[in-house]
Amino acid sequence: MLLTHLSVATLQGGYGLIADAAVLIDQGRIAWVGPRAEAPSDRDTVACGGRLLTPGLVDCHTHLVYGGSRAHEFEQRLTGVSYADIARAGGGIASTVRATRSETEAQLTASALRRLDCLLAEGVTTVEIKSGYGLDHDTELKMLAVARSLARHRPVDVVTSYLGAHALPPEFRDDRAAYLDLICREMIPLIAREGLADAVDAFCEGIAFSLEETRAVFGAAQDNGLPVKLHAEQLSNLGGAKLAASFGALSADHIEYLDQDGVAALAASGTVAVLLPGAFYYLREKQLPPVAALRKASVPIAIATDLNPGSSPVHSLLTTMNMACVLFGLTPEEALMGATVNAARALGLRDRGSVAPGMKADLALWDVERPGDLAYPMGFNPMHAVIRNGSVVRGSLS
Ligand code: DI6
Ligand code: FE
Numbered sequence: 016m017l018l019t020h021l022s023v024a025t026l027q028g029g030y031g032l033i034a035d036a037a038v039l040i041d042q043g044r045i046a047w048v049g050p051r052a053e054a055p056s057d058r059d060t061v062a063c064g065g066r067l068l069t070p071g072l073v074d075c076h077t078h079l080v081y082g083g084s085r086a087h088e089f090e091q092r093l094t095g096v097s098y099a100d101i102a103r104a105g106g107g108i109a110s111t112v113r114a115t116r117s118e119t120e121a122q123l124t125a126s127a128l129r130r131l132d133c134l135l136a137e138g139v140t141t142v143e144i145k146s147g148y149g150l151d152h153d154t155e156l157k158m159l160a161v162a163r164s165l166a167r168h169r170p171v172d173v174v175t176s177y178l179g180a181h182a183l184p185p186e187f188r189d190d191r192a193a194y195l196d197l198i199c200r201e202m203i204p205l206i207a208r209e210g211l212a213d214a215v216d217a218f219c220e221g222i223a224f225s226l227e228e229t230r231a232v233f234g235a236a237q238d239n240g241l242p243v244k245l246h247a248e249q250l251s252n253l254g255g256a257k258l259a260a261s262f263g264a265l266s267a268d269h270i271e272y273l274d275q276d277g278v279a280a281l282a283a284s285g286t287v288a289v290l291l292p293g294a295f296y297y298l299r300e301k302q303l304p305p306v307a308a309l310r311k312a313s314v315p316i317a318i319a320t321d322l323n324p325g326s327s328p329v330h331s332l333l334t335t336m337n338m339a340c341v342l343f344g345l346t347p348e349e350a351l352m353g354a355t356v357n358a359a360r361a362l363g364l365r366d367r368g369s370v371a372p373g374m375k376a377d378l379a380l381w382d383v384e385r386p387g388d389l390a391y392p393m394g395f396n397p398m399h400a401v402i403r404n405g406s407v408v409r410g411s412l413s
Pocket of ligand 1: 246
């Protein structure tokens with residue numbers, strides 16, 4: 016299939032814009048991209064109405080499988096109670112754990128699909144989903160199974176992360192070491208053996224797990240051949256990003272409190288900095304991530320919704336791109352790179368996120384003239400069509 020009458024943001028070295036372009040798709044892959052005047056001919060040619068084609072979007076950090084609701088905590092926070100106060104009082108993540116444990120796979124799947132559908136309606140073709148609201152053996156496996164199953168219900172690639180080290184489960188309140196043992200000796204080997212997760216994540220923070228505990232989790236992941244990533248430096252600077260970098264982590268996420276040392280460590284290890292402006296917005300944080308330092312050190316920057324019931328009930332990657340610009344000072348070009356090529360890289364996926372020969376033909380066609388139009392509005396969805404593995408799965412191209 017040859018797509019014509021479109022402009023293409025290839026995302027190769029920035030927007031990589033080609034006006035009056037053509038894209039040849041063959042067997043689910045991009046076979047050729049360039050100016051229409053130089054395009055090979057193809058019997059199956061589709062004129063795309065002058066629209067803009069980009070890679071399908073990649074949301075590289077979500078917690079979209081969960082039970083229950085935390086709207087009451089939003090109300091509490093707005094009366095001055097902090098996110099950390101709520102967590103210490105047994106709410107926060109622990110409250111979602113109770114709800115997630117009590118729901119069936121069918122219930123969790125139904126609510127997750129509703130959330131996922133919001134992302135897909137905006138051109139997302141790959142999504143990462145974490146466990147971490149089960150914390151016991153059965154519920155963590157249930158969450159990972161539900162996450163994986165979503166790809167059988169919808170045209171999307173799901174990448175899963177095991178986040179056992181998200182919070183200390185109540186039954187281990189008096190024995191942190193025993194919970195770490197469960198994670199490191201039982202869960203990670205099991206998950207690796209059964210192929211249930213593609214990576215291991217942890218929450219390294221005063222209200223969650225210490226640097227030493229995170230090191231133990233990463234050690235187990237490494238021993239079992241799983242790559243790592245980390246919720247790091249969200250509310251304070253514990254040096255988590257540096258630790259993650261020393262394990263060759265795929266990404267360090269949040270990183271508002273990342274210091275220069277941490278930036279240098281990410282640069283040296285090729286770890287992607289994942290910014291999550293939704294959580295920053297909802298928690299009304301003041302500390303900005305070190306965007307200028309990340310740029311200067313050429314650390315690849317990705318952005319993600321962090322879709323979760325507590326700190327980021329954000330169901331829109333386009334809105335997140337806008338927030339990354341308005342709140343963090345990214346350019347719209349950086350925001351689009353952050354939701355495509357760099358997000359794919361944060362998941363260790365080199366076969367998507369840009370439009371180039373050999374790449375997976377996961378593409379989004381937008382009713383906009385310029386790529387800068389994508390991060391500009393809020394609450395407006397210019398998605399026209401989505402192609403996955405070379406087939407139209409949403410809308411129509413013409
Ligand atoms: N950081 C986050 O942004 C989410 N988890 C984490 O470690 C929030 C989790 C929640 O509040 O439910
Ligand atoms: Fe998160």
